[in-house]
Amino acid sequence: MSIIQDAVKTAVRFVPDRWLPGASPDPLREKHGLLGAPISRVDGPLKVAGQARFAAEVPMEGLAYATLVHSTIARGHITSLDTSKAEAAPGVVLVMTHENAPRMNAPAMFMSRPDAVGASDLPVMQNRDIHWNGEPVALVLAETQEQADHAATLVKVEYESATAVTDFQAAKLAAHHPQSILGEPPLFEIGDAEKELNEAHHRVDLVFRTPRHNHNAIELHGATVRWDGDELTVHDATQMLNGTAGTLAEIFGINPDQVHVSSPYVGGGFGGKALWNHQILAAAASRLSGRPVRIVLSRESVFRIVGGRTTTEQRVALGAERNGSLRALIHTGTVAMTEHNNCPEQFTFPARHLYASKSFRLEQSVADMDMMANTFMRAPGESVGTFALECALDELAEQMELDPIELRRRIEPEKDPTSNNPFSSRYLLQCFEQGGERFGWNRRDPKPGARREGEWLVGLGCATGTYPYHRMPGGSARIRIEADGSAVVSTAVHEMGMGTATVQAQAAAARLGLPLEKVRFDYGDTSLPKGVLAGGSTQTASISAAVIAANDELVKELIRLAGNDSPLAGLGADKLEARDEGLASVDEPGRHETYASILARAGRDHLEVEAAAPPPLEMMKYSMHSTAAQFAEVRVNSVTGEVRVCRMLGSFDCGRILNAKTATSQFRGGMIMGIGLALTEETLFDPRSGRIMNPSLAEYHVPVHMDVPEIEVMWTDIPDPHAPLGARGIGEIGITGVAAAIANAVYNATGRRVRDLPITLDKLL
Amino acid sequence: MAVTLRVNGKEQSVETEPDTPLLYVLRDDLALNGAKYGCGLGQCGACTVLVDDKPVLSCLTPLMLLEGRSITTVEGLGTVGKPGPMQQAFIEEQAAQCGYCIPGMMMRAEALVRRNPDAGDTEIRDALEANLCRCGTHSRILKAVARARDLKRGGGA
Ligand code: FES
Ligand code: FES
Numbered sequence: 018m019s020i021i022q023d024a025v026k027t028a029v030r031f032v033p034d035r036w037l038p039g040a041s042p043d044p045l046r047e048k049h050g051l052l053g054a055p056i057s058r059v060d061g062p063l064k065v066a067g068q069a070r071f072a073a074e075v076p077m078e079g080l081a082y083a084t085l086v087h088s089t090i091a092r093g094h095i096t097s098l099d100t101s102k103a104e105a106a107p108g109v110v111l112v113m114t115h116e117n118a119p120r121m122n123a124p125a126m127f128m129s130r131p132d133a134v135g136a137s138d139l140p141v142m143q144n145r146d147i148h149w150n151g152e153p154v155a156l157v158l159a160e161t162q163e164q165a166d167h168a169a170t171l172v173k174v175e176y177e178s179a180t181a182v183t184d185f186q187a188a189k190l191a192a193h194h195p196q197s198i199l200g201e202p203p204l205f206e207i208g209d210a211e212k213e214l215n216e217a218h219h220r221v222d223l224v225f226r227t228p229r230h231n232h233n234a235i236e237l238h239g240a241t242v243r244w245d246g247d248e249l250t251v252h253d254a255t256q257m258l259n260g261t262a263g264t265l266a267e268i269f270g271i272n273p274d275q276v277h278v279s280s281p282y283v284g285g286g287f288g289g290k291a292l293w294n295h296q297i298l299a300a301a302a303s304r305l306s307g308r309p310v311r312i313v314l315s316r317e318s319v320f321r322i323v324g325g326r327t328t329t330e331q332r333v334a335l336g337a338e339r340n341g342s343l344r345a346l347i348h349t350g351t352v353a354m355t356e357h358n359n360c361p362e363q364f365t366f367p368a369r370h371l372y373a374s375k376s377f378r379l380e381q382s383v384a385d386m387d388m389m390a391n392t393f394m395r396a397p398g399e400s401v402g403t404f405a406l407e408c409a410l411d412e413l414a415e416q417m418e419l420d421p422i423e424l425r426r427r428i429e430p431e432k433d434p435t436s437n438n439p440f441s442s443r444y445l446l447q448c449f450e451q452g453g454e455r456f457g458w459n460r461r462d463p464k465p466g467a468r469r470e471g472e473w474l475v476g477l478g479c480a481t482g483t484y485p486y487h488r489m490p491g492g493s494a495r496i497r498i499e500a501d502g503s504a505v506v507s508t509a510v511h512e513m514g515m516g517t518a519t520v521q522a523q524a525a526a527a528r529l530g531l532p533l534e535k536v537r538f539d540y541g542d543t544s545l546p547k548g549v550l551a552g553g554s555t556q557t558a559s560i561s562a563a564v565i566a567a568n569d570e571l572v573k574e575l576i577r578l579a580g581n582d583s584p585l586a587g588l589g590a591d592k593l594e595a596r597d598e599g600l601a602s603v604d605e606p607g608r609h610e611t612y613a614s615i616l617a618r619a620g621r622d623h624l625e626v627e628a629a630a631p632p633p634l635e636m637m638k639y640s641m642h643s644t645a646a647q648f649a650e651v652r653v654n655s656v657t658g659e660v661r662v663c664r665m666l667g668s669f670d671c672g673r674i675l676n677a678k679t680a681t682s683q684f685r686g687g688m689i690m691g692i693g694l695a696l697t698e699e700t701l702f703d704p705r706s707g708r709i710m711n712p713s714l715a716e717y718h719v720p721v722h723m724d725v726p727e728i729e730v731m732w733t734d735i736p737d738p739h740a741p742l743g744a745r746g747i748g749e750i751g752i753t754g755v756a757a758a759i760a761n762a763v764y765n766a767t768g769r770r771v772r773d774l775p776i777t778l779d780k781l782l
Numbered sequence: 783m784a785v786t787l788r789v790n791g792k793e794q795s796v797e798t799e800p801d802t803p804l805l806y807v808l809r810d811d812l813a814l815n816g817a818k819y820g821c822g823l824g825q826c827g828a829c830t831v832l833v834d835d836k837p838v839l840s841c842l843t844p845l846m847l848l849e850g851r852s853i854t855t856v857e858g859l860g861t862v863g864k865p866g867p868m869q870q871a872f873i874e875e876q877a878a879q880c881g882y883c884i885p886g887m888m889m890r891a892e893a894l895v896r897r898n899p900d901a902g903d904t905e906i907r908d909a910l911e912a913n914l915c916r917c918g919t920h921s922r923i924l925k926a927v928a929r930a931r932d933l934k935r936g937g938g939a
Contacts, residue, residue, distance in 0.1 A: 057876055064881030065869040065888065067816025067856040074815040162806060163799070235820045235828055235916050236882040284818070284882030285916050316821045514880030514917050678876050686879060686918030714825040714914060722907050725920040 029637040034739075043565060044594075046673055046736035046743025051527045053734070055677040059519045059538075060282070060512070069282045072254040073239030073313045080241070081110045083299055083312040084165040086155035086172045087321045088147045091707030092181035092387045095145040095154060099173035103157055106171055108164030111306045113156045114172075118142045119301050121268045124292065126359055127260075128199075131491055132273070134260030134292045134550070136324055137357035137390035141268075141297045147176065148357065149389045150183075150707040151321030156298045158306055162313070181387040183707030185328055185353050188384035192351045195383045198363050205369070205435065208376030210334075214345035217336025221412045222347075224332050225405035226773035229353075229700035231325035232394050233719055236284020238323055239313035240296045242303050249300055250277045256286045257550035258509045262543045264292055265300065281541035283513035287690070288393035288552060290513065294322050320712030325700055327352045327362050327391035329401050333409035341419060341427035343374035348406060354383040358390035363398030367406055367483050367753075370642050371445075373430035387707055393552060395690055396749035399484050400756070404694075404774065407480035407757030412770065415463070421479055421761070422449045422458065422646075433640030441639035442737040442745075444670040445481065448646040452668025452731065453479070456648040465768035473652040476766025482645035482667070482754030486558065486737070486745040488633035489549035494563035495627040496529075496571050502598050502613035504529050506567075507539035509548035510560055515748055516679025517551070521560055523676060524742055528568055529612075530595030546627055554643075554746030557675065561741035562630035568595075570626040575600060575612070578619040584608045635739040643671040643745045647688070647754035651762040658778030660763060662692055666729040671750060673736040673743035680747055684730040687751015693720045694752065695759040696775050785845050789814070790858030800846035804838075805829045807845055808855060816856035816885045820914070827913030830886035831855045837893040839912075856885035859892065868892050871930035872923075879917035887913050891927040899935055903928060 034041060045052060063069045088095075100112040121143060124135025139148055147154070155172045159165035182188045194203040214220060241252040249269065255261050255278065262276040269276075283290055299312040314322070331350035337343050348368040352361055365379040394400075414421040429446055432439050453459070461477040462468060468475040494508040506525040512518045522538040529536065539545055549559040572590045579585050585593065585600055585608060593600045599611035616624060635641065650664040667688050674680045697718035701710040711717050736743025756774060763781070764770050771780045783800045786793065789812060796807050803822070808814045808831070820828030822841045829841040832854040860866030865873060868888050878884045887910060894901050894909040901909070906927045915923065 057873065058878065060881070061873045061876065061878055062862050062865060062869075064878040064884055065856070065865060065872045066860065066862045067814075067885050068862055069881055070815070071818075071882070073819070074809070076813065162810070163802060233916055234880070234882070235818070235826055235914060236880065237819060237821075283880060285880040287916070313819065316823065316825070514878075516879075682876065682879055682917070682919055682922065685921065689918030689920065690916075713823060714821050715823070719914055719916055720918075720920075721914060722910050722920050722924070725918075728921065 026637045029634050042738045043741050043743060045527055048527055051523050051533065053674055053677065056519055056523055056533065057678065058516060059522060071236060071282050071284055072241060072252045072280060073311060075241045075252040077241055077243060077309045079308055080311050081158045081160065081306060081308040082162040082165045083302055083310050084157050084169040085153045085318055086157065086169050088150060088152045088154050090147055090176045090178045091150040091183050093147050093176050093178040095147065095174055096177050097175045100155065102171040103168040106164065106168035108160040109157060109168045110160065110308060111158040111302060112172065113302050113305060114154065115142045115144055119304055121297065121301060122270065124264050124268055128359060132260050132263030134257045134264050136291055136293055136392055137355065139357045141294050149387055151389055153294050153298060153322060156302050158302050158310060181707055182385065183387055184704035185384060185386065188353060188386045189351055192382040192384040195361050198361050198381050203381050205379045206377060207435065210345040210347050210376040210378035213376040214334050214336040214347060217344040218339050219337040219413060219417050221409055221416065222334040223409050223412065223772060224330065225408065227329045227401040227404060228774060229325055229328050229702055230394055230694065230698050231320060231700050231717060232287040232289030233714065233717060234285030234287060234289060237314050237316060238290065238293065238295055238319055240299050241311045242299045243309040244303055247271050248275050248277065251296060251300065253278055253280045253296060254283045254290050255280045256283065256290045256511050256513060256552055257292065258511065258543050259547050260550055261292045268297055269300065278543045279541065280511065283511060286513040286551065287395045288397065289323055291392065316714060317712040320709045322389065324390045324392035326394035326397065327354060329362055329364055331364055331405040333405045335409055335413045337413060337417060341417065341424055343372060343428050345376045346372060346374035347378045349378065349380040351382045351384050353386045353388065355388060355390050356385050360391050360393060362401065364402030364405065366398045367402045369435045370433055370640055371481060371483055372428040373434050377435060395687065396484055396752045399749065399753045400694060403480065403482060403754045404756040407754055408760050408772065411761040422453055425449060425481065436640055438638065438640040441641045441739040442672060442735060443642065443644060444733045444735055445644040447733055448644060448668040448670050452646040452648055452666055455731065456666040458648065461765065465765050472655050474655055474766040475650065475652050476762045476764065477650050478758045478760065478762030478765055479646060479648045480754040480757035480761060482647050482750050484554055484643050484750040484753055486636065486641035486643065486740060487553050487555045488562055488636060489555045489559040490632050491547065492549040492559045492563045493546040493627055493629040494560065494567045495546045495625060496567045497623055497625040498612045498616065500613065500616055500622045502611055503535040504531055505537045505539060506564060507545045508560055508563060509543050509545040510540045510556055511551035512540060513551065515683055516676055517556060519679060520557065520675045524561060525564060528564065528595060531598055554748040557744055557746055558741050559630060563628065565741055566628035566630050567626055570628045574624055574626055575615055578621065579610060579615050582618065583610050583615065585610050639739050641737065641739065641745060643669065643750050645669045645750055645754060647758040649758040649762045651759060651766055653763060653766045653781060658781035660696055660776055662759060663726050665726060667751060669730065669732040669750060670735065671732060671747050672740055672745040674732050674734050675742060675744055681730055683747045684751040685728050687749065688728055688755050689720050689725055691752040691755025692724055694774065695756040699775055783846065785849050787848050788852045790854060796845065798845055801844040803841050804843040804845055804848060805840035808840060814855050814857055818882055818885055827890065828883055828886040830889040830913065832889055832893055835893060835896055837890045856888055859888065867933040868930045871933055872926045875922050875926035875929055877919055877922040877926040879919045883913060883915040887923050891930060895931045895934055899931065901931060
């Protein structure tokens with residue numbers, strides 16, 4: 018972490034709340050009515066009618082279709098390319114390789130600058146070098162998708178291989194600290210944790226492994242692109258509109274405002290719908306051919322050029338006193354990464370904030386491999402980090418003959434154990450108490466293997482889930498009030514099924530005192546005010562902060578326009594609230610004027626304001642985290658080892674819940690992905706060739722209807738005083754803690770601890 | 783080769799290679815994007831449509847098999863303004879998250895309730911097994927199908 022960042026953090030700690038921009042409590046956080054109501058999705062009717070237009074469905078005159086050819090070696094270079102057969106195949110428009118591709122700058126790596134979203138900083142098809150097995154070596158453009166697919170098989174490529182690092186075990190020998198783990202130091206210590214561990218009365222010291230995963234959104238990555246002179250239009254499936262525009266602009270040497278990115282519907286993202294080689298190559302091929310281009314990756318191509326979650330090897334060692342307090346919390350380990358990206362799967366982050374301990378040692382290393390750059394996938398770090406930490410706690414509780422929930426009670430911290438900052442709002446124990454009661458935790462027999470129903474062994478498990486609150490800097494919002502008093506709120510943000518469009522319309526209506534029908538929320542296009550990316554459960558808070566800022570401007574403008582003839586005359590912004598389609602005096606309810614009337618008197622047919630969100634200083638002053646208690650009941654077949662999850666309950670503390678319907682879906686969706694993480698999902702990476710061996714939905718097993726049990730979700734709904742709308746974000750937390758809860762339940766059922774995911778039946782036989 | 787099909791009740795003549803998958807014809811030639819492309823290999827169910835009331839994976843169905851057959855896609859179940867019962871039920875149960883798997887789910891469910899208007903919850907779950915959803919909206923989908931079944935029987939919900 019930089020010295021400046023450190024200094025700011027320290028300084029902010031002493032600043033009173035009211036001086037923090039954006040950190041004074043949002044009055045809306047306590048408002049009920051529209052906010053929190055189970056409003057149905059605004060885009061539901063379009064989606065079920067098949068009329069929501071996804072990126073690969075945008076009509077364009079004269080489209081050519083693209084297919085990629087992938088390298089079959091992990092490292093080395095191309096020695097010869099023969100494209101003649103492919104070029105002669107029917108319908109082929111163009112075969113593009115590094116020999117004829119336009120010159121392009123290398124993408125700027127994600128987080129290297131505010132607008133950079135390159136998945137890695139490797140140049141794309143600019144030279145003969147190969148960096149991973151699957152790297153695109155050619156793109157074929159043809160009149161139809163089938164012609165392109167066919168011609169792609171005719172491209173002949175020969176290589177000279179160089180020695181590649183494709184074995185994690187070997188790569189680990191040269192593991193090293195990365196510069197930082199998302200801005201945090203790779204090694205963090207309080208006291209001498211190893212010494213404390215040795216002297217502790219109770220000890221567990223365990224190793225956990227998690228495999229690679231792929232997002233596998235059902236919508237394949239696709240884009241429809243077109244050049245008009247030096248203006249590039251990209252209809253993309255993306256969770257990062259402005260970043261994509263900015264990064265593409267630099268790659269092609271044009272201005273960011275010459276790139277127009279549109280992505281109103283995204284068929285699932287989970288971290289994967291980012292800027293990868295395909296959009297860059299499609300734009301390059303379009304430039305070269307003078308044709309608009311559609312690229313839709315095959316499922317196999319997605320596995321080859323879209324990174325997934327990386328593999329981890331983690332050690333958790335816990336030392337406890339007789340009374341249950343922790344003396345040592347050690348969480349260390351290594352992940353596979355490449356030299357060209359920066360995504361260290363921050364699995365040690367949960368241990369920074371969850372429990373009190375006398376000493377800490379948290380350390381992460383990366384092992385460089387020649388592979389597709391890994392990336393963020395739902396709850397990066399926390400999803401697999403909680404697996405290790407929460408399983409270890411379960412083992413410690415057993416050794417201490419303590420109920421696992423009771424152990425968590427004894428190590429509940431009063432403030433953030435590593436930053437010492439106060440929690441903005443934390444009700445983890447309440448989640449466990451209320452969730453446990455509802456789930457019937459007291460029916461659990463702590464003795465493993467005690468409950469048997471025929472062939473089936475039945476067990477219960479629980480674990481903590483956690484995910485940080487983050488608010489992305491840099492987002493703006495516009496509010497436009499029309500003459501009839503209706504409003505349009507807009508910002509370039511994303512809707513991938515989370516419910517953003519619905520929830521933001523709800524929030525805007527509540528903030529403006531308008532009925533829902535009189536508010537429209539526009540998003541999904543870079544022509545709108547600059548938005549934030551959708552990731553890390555940050556969108557809702559980040560958008561809301563921008564809308565609050567825009568609303569402050571709006572009120573100022575309205576006061577100015579209202580003038581002396583308004584019933585509001587003389588009232589300042591702090592004496593006004595939005596109500597009944599206009600502004601009203603806080604103290605004298607009778608003094609009220611509608612937006613329509615203010616505009617009419619001022620002779621205006623609309624009023625438009627735009628503002629940027631203030632920097633997210635609240636994150637520096639407070640430890641802001643959502644937490645959850647996850648519960649699972651499993652049945653394990655004593656003959657076959659098959660594991661079935663038969664019941665789950667997630668009890669969440671995420672601040673205010675803004676829409677009960679969409680929130681339920683987000684939580685459940687995360688928990689279901691957690692079932693996959695626990696039991697079935699694994700991207701198989703061949704350590705000899707560096708090739709992914711199961712690049713299909715037939716061999717990569719996402720949870721299906723039969724795997725999904727009854728899932729109950731509940732929440733505290735306690736607003737976070739320091740988050741806009743009182744809400745901390747809900748997209749990621751659902752998956753956290755789930756794998757541990759299931760693994761702990763499997764232990765309770767069978768007496769077997771499985772510490773490497775997924776828990777497949779062979780590991781239980 | 784020219785093939786004549788009836789798509790959502792309308793006669794369509796398509797000129798194409800005989801082995802072109804129906805999915806490509808629907809999406810690229812007929813501008814019917816309701817059937818989705820999730821794998822092209824029969825592994826996800828997103829492309830499910832009805833051929834004469836039977837659910838088929840349109841990504842695996844070559845056009846040459848379809849001369850004179852009747853195809854129903856999600857566009858044939860209703861419109862945004864006038865959703866059919868299956869669509870209505872999916873809206874009411876809020877089954878769509880990203881919505882990408884949903885047309886395939888609805889078409890397979892439609893085939894089931896046409897074949898078996900009394901399909902129970904287990905049969906619904908069984909029938910939908912071939913269709914994947916990554917957003918995790920499974921329980922809402924199952925509820926929506928049950929609701930559609932009731933709506934179609936005229937029993938309401
Ligand atoms: S696209 Fe047909 S089954 Fe996946
Ligand atoms: S709703 Fe997104 S895949 Fe099912």
